[in-house]
Amino acid sequence: MDYKYIEQLLERYFNAETSxxxxxxxxxxxxxxxxxxxxxxxxxxxxxxxxxxxxxxxDARILEMIxxxxxxxxxxxxxxxxxxxxxxxxxxxxxxxxxxIGGALQAPxxxxxxxxxxxxxLQQQMDxxxxxxxxxxxMVTGAADSTSVMLKDHPKD
Amino acid sequence: MKKISFQADVLPxxxxxxxxxxxxxxxxxxxxxxxxxxxxxxxxxxxQWEQLESIEAFCLTICRNxxxxxxxxxxxxxxxxxxxxxPADRSYGANPEQQAEQRDRVSLVRKLIDQLPEKQRTAxxxxxxxxxxxxxxxxxxxxxxEQVKVNIFRARQTIKKEFKQQEEYGL
Numbered sequence: 435m436d437y438k439y440i441e442q443l444l445e446r447y448f449n450a451e452t453s454x455x456x457x458x459x460x461x462x463x464x465x466x467x468x469x470x471x472x473x474x475x476x477x478x479x480x481x482x483x484x485x486x487x488x489x490x491x492x493d494a495r496i497l498e499m500i501x502x503x504x505x506x507x508x509x510x511x512x513x514x515x516x517x518x519x520x521x522x523x524x525x526x527x528x529x530x531x532x533x534x535i536g537g538a539l540q541a542p543x544x545x546x547x548x549x550x551x552x553x554x555x556l557q558q559q560m561d562x563x564x565x566x567x568x569x570x571x572x573m574v575t576g577a578a579d580s581t582s583v584m585l586k587d588h589p590k591d
Numbered sequence: 592m593k594k595i596s597f598q599a600d601v602l603p604x605x606x607x608x609x610x611x612x613x614x615x616x617x618x619x620x621x622x623x624x625x626x627x628x629x630x631x632x633x634x635x636x637x638x639q640w641e642q643l644e645s646i647e648a649f650c651l652t653i654c655r656n657x658x659x660x661x662x663x664x665x666x667x668x669x670x671x672x673x674x675x676x677x678p679a680d681r682s683y684g685a686n687p688e689q690q691a692e693q694r695d696r697v698s699l700v701r702k703l704i705d706q707l708p709e710k711q712r713t714a715x716x717x718x719x720x721x722x723x724x725x726x727x728x729x730x731x732x733x734x735x736x737e738q739v740k741v742n743i744f745r746a747r748q749t750i751k752k753e754f755k756q757q758e759e760y761g762l
């Protein structure tokens with residue numbers, strides 16, 4: 435048998451140029467019994483066996499831990515579903531409170547002038563009225579009186 | 592994508608994970624711990640299984656990270672090689688002397704691999720023992736394929752050199 439090919443493969447193996455297939459060829463080659471003496475030294479490199487193993491006891495332990503963990507998580511998840519909504523409710527409540535307060539605060543502003551022009555117009559209107567404050571007051575009471583007069587219908591003077 | 596079952600797909604990876612953990616931690620008990628933690632972690636992320644490209648690579652990545660955590664935590668406690676874990680000799684017809692030599696050589700390989708820096712060790716383990724492609728190893732170790740190649744190249748060169756040296760001085 436010609437070992438040139440194997441030697442070549444070995445050389446390429448050490449240069450990390452071999453493919454997985456070529457490495458498996460090397461492994462197969464070295465796993466046979468009649469490896470030539472000059473290559474015997476490399477044999478252990480390719481015949482490392484999978485002796486380091488975990489026993490079935492390990493499987494049993496893992497499966498037990500998992501079933502335990504699963505029973506835990508099922509309970510935990512049921513709680514978390516309701517709990518997950520809780521902060522949402524809280525947030526909604528806070529938002530509602532702020533909206534209410536904000537709305538209440540906004541109301542007086544809505545009833546007032548929005549622009550300086552509105553104010554100026556009102557001011558002008560006020561200026562054109564030639565009543566003194568006292569007259570204005572009397573006028574209001576007069577008006578109120580006239581209403582009562584109209585309603586009750588009893589002449590005063 | 593097929594349904595992944597823990598018992599059929601994840602649990603059988605235990606020996607592969609164990610070997611990787613052992614190669615990194617160099618300690619049987621710690622490696623077993625790591626595999627156990629890996630299993631639990633993989634289980635706790637079972638919602639993600641369906642989105643994974645490879646559950647095996649996923650497990651190996653977790654296993655490697657946990658192993659690295661472990662050795663970091665172990666600090667400078669230099670763990671020695673576990674004795675009595677040498678593989679059985681399969682060289683039929685060899686005389687006891689040759690058998691002994693063969694056994695020494697196999698343990699020498701393991702010893703040499705274990706003396707390499709962690710990255711080279713892991714890369715070599717995944718490549719030469721588990722038969723993974725460069726791409727898979729790169730994925731597991733979270734480095735580029737090029738770096739994987741470099742690590743494996745260095746590892747093999749070191750092993751070759753050490754082997755030659757051992758050959759000269761004799762065992």
